[in-house]
Amino acid sequence: MITLSNVTKIYKAKSGTVTAVDNVSLHIREGEIFGIIGYSGAGKSSLIRMLNGLEKATSGQVIVAGRDMANIKGRELRKARQEIGMIFQHFNLLWSRTVRENIAFPLEIAGVPKKERLKRVDELIKLVGLEGRENAYPSQLSGGQKQRVGIARALANNPKVLLCDEATSALDPQTTDSILDLLVDINKRLGLTIVLITHEMHVIRKICDRVAVMESGKIVEEGEVLRVFRKPEQPITKRFVQQVTEPEETKETISHLLEKYPQGRVIQLTFVGDAAEQPLMTNIIRKFNVSVNIVQGKISQTHQGAYGVLFIHIDGTEEEMDKVIDYIRQQQVEAEVMTNVE
Amino acid sequence: MWSNLLPNVQWEKIWAATAETLYMTGISVLATFVLGIILGLLLFLTSKGNIWENKLANTMIAAFVNIFRSIPFIILIILLIPFTKLIVGTILGAEAALPALIIGAAPFYARMVEIALREIDKGVIEAAKSMGATTSTIIFKVLLPESMPALVSGITVTAIALVGYTAMAGVVGAGGLGNLAYLEGFQRNHNDVTFVATVLILIIVFVIQFIGDFVTSKIDKR
Numbered sequence: 001m002i003t004l005s006n007v008t009k010i011y012k013a014k015s016g017t018v019t020a021v022d023n024v025s026l027h028i029r030e031g032e033i034f035g036i037i038g039y040s041g042a043g044k045s046s047l048i049r050m051l052n053g054l055e056k057a058t059s060g061q062v063i064v065a066g067r068d069m070a071n072i073k074g075r076e077l078r079k080a081r082q083e084i085g086m087i088f089q090h091f092n093l094l095w096s097r098t099v100r101e102n103i104a105f106p107l108e109i110a111g112v113p114k115k116e117r118l119k120r121v122d123e124l125i126k127l128v129g130l131e132g133r134e135n136a137y138p139s140q141l142s143g144g145q146k147q148r149v150g151i152a153r154a155l156a157n158n159p160k161v162l163l164c165d166e167a168t169s170a171l172d173p174q175t176t177d178s179i180l181d182l183l184v185d186i187n188k189r190l191g192l193t194i195v196l197i198t199h200e201m202h203v204i205r206k207i208c209d210r211v212a213v214m215e216s217g218k219i220v221e222e223g224e225v226l227r228v229f230r231k232p233e234q235p236i237t238k239r240f241v242q243q244v245t246e247p248e249e250t251k252e253t254i255s256h257l258l259e260k261y262p263q264g265r266v267i268q269l270t271f272v273g274d275a276a277e278q279p280l281m282t283n284i285i286r287k288f289n290v291s292v293n294i295v296q297g298k299i300s301q302t303h304q305g306a307y308g309v310l311f312i313h314i315d316g317t318e319e320e321m322d323k324v325i326d327y328i329r330q331q332q333v334e335a336e337v338m339t340n341v342e
Numbered sequence: 343m344w345s346n347l348l349p350n351v352q353w354e355k356i357w358a359a360t361a362e363t364l365y366m367t368g369i370s371v372l373a374t375f376v377l378g379i380i381l382g383l384l385l386f387l388t389s390k391g392n393i394w395e396n397k398l399a400n401t402m403i404a405a406f407v408n409i410f411r412s413i414p415f416i417i418l419i420i421l422l423i424p425f426t427k428l429i430v431g432t433i434l435g436a437e438a439a440l441p442a443l444i445i446g447a448a449p450f451y452a453r454m455v456e457i458a459l460r461e462i463d464k465g466v467i468e469a470a471k472s473m474g475a476t477t478s479t480i481i482f483k484v485l486l487p488e489s490m491p492a493l494v495s496g497i498t499v500t501a502i503a504l505v506g507y508t509a510m511a512g513v514v515g516a517g518g519l520g521n522l523a524y525l526e527g528f529q530r531n532h533n534d535v536t537f538v539a540t541v542l543i544l545i546i547v548f549v550i551q552f553i554g555d556f557v558t559s560k561i562d563k564r
Binding site (some may be wrong): 052054077078079080081082084086088090092093094095096097105106108109110137138139153157163 | 463465466468469470471472473474475476479483484487488490561563564
């Protein structure tokens, strides 16, 4: 559905040039929810804007739904944009228009006759759950409701792709979840390809099928969300994964434990999918002569399945502890011995 | 009773002068509104980072606006005499005041329009672009409606300035309440006529302000 090949975006500033996107190649499949995560300034904003031609690539090809967005303009570009919906962090609704009129705006642009417009707007209002608020102005809506209007507006012309630019970053956690649920629902119901950029791993965990991690204009890691959660390769990816798996206090707890039990080991176990359902702890205690102490655990639900992290402390002879770790690894569970926590 | 208090006031003359003032103000406000929005849009759209970004065009429009905004109105009237003669055919009467009124007020209003447009959230324009809007759609469905309260309060301020301008134009023969106050009130030393003219001008100003405030609050949904 979307293919980027060797895309580079360079901005000219007074103090020289800035490479916002650096030789990025990417393929996004039809119907998937693809997340791009990175800190601010990583180039993800420029990248997503190249997908609908709001920014032009300096070099490289940006193919979206069969069109090269980097090289079309005028009428053809406007036509292409009608097939790519976009929602924004700050919603960007027209305050002078009601909910209904805001949603009708892209239909007016596409030249849909008034009667059909009204019908389509009613469908969309139902789809995003805004019944009863049709005639409210944006200033009378909550953040979550505004984003629902944004989503309805983006879907008005039945786009093939939906771009989400930090769509939940201005919302509270609860509203974020309800908007994410809505996006998944739309993705399933309409078979829409969704590309989203965010700095919150929570968003990636909750709805994405695949994820790309961006750092200084480059994609440093890319893959299935579960794979990335289980085995993050780059340090930046590890940091993002920790955002959801490790609460702040975990580090403190671990260093505390390491001090308190100088003998024995603290192990981080990472379970994915079915592995989470084995009676691992029971087996360890039965099979090996070690004492086991559960420190902390958390199971997160990703779009593709469960993912759990468990911190345990084991104590016994060195030989026995090595056996335990080997055993754990045989069970398709990642085990990492925590030594020094900075 | 009125004839004792205001011995020199001839009401037919007063009403005729009021009608002239209203006529001059009305036509020039309408023309200023249209012309000022066009100039303001050009200033905004050709500025850096906007749809028609063009440094040369922007500098030229800005220079034109600044020059006509800076010339004192009473001098502008005199400077425009040949121009007025050419398009109106005379330099006397309410009609003849219109070119100077419009050329004096439109650049002033254009700057207010530009400021109003700059206040619009860039994200909203970006959103319209992402939907495939043409430039004319962006102008008529985004820029103008989204800045309408500021455009209306701006034209209110401009209209009040224009009432003042019509009085000045009156001194050089344009008619209206300013003309009456000058000829009847000042030159013949009939202070009661000056007084009545002043009160009427104040009423006109208050009414304009009231209408402006009312419309602004009605259309502002922020």
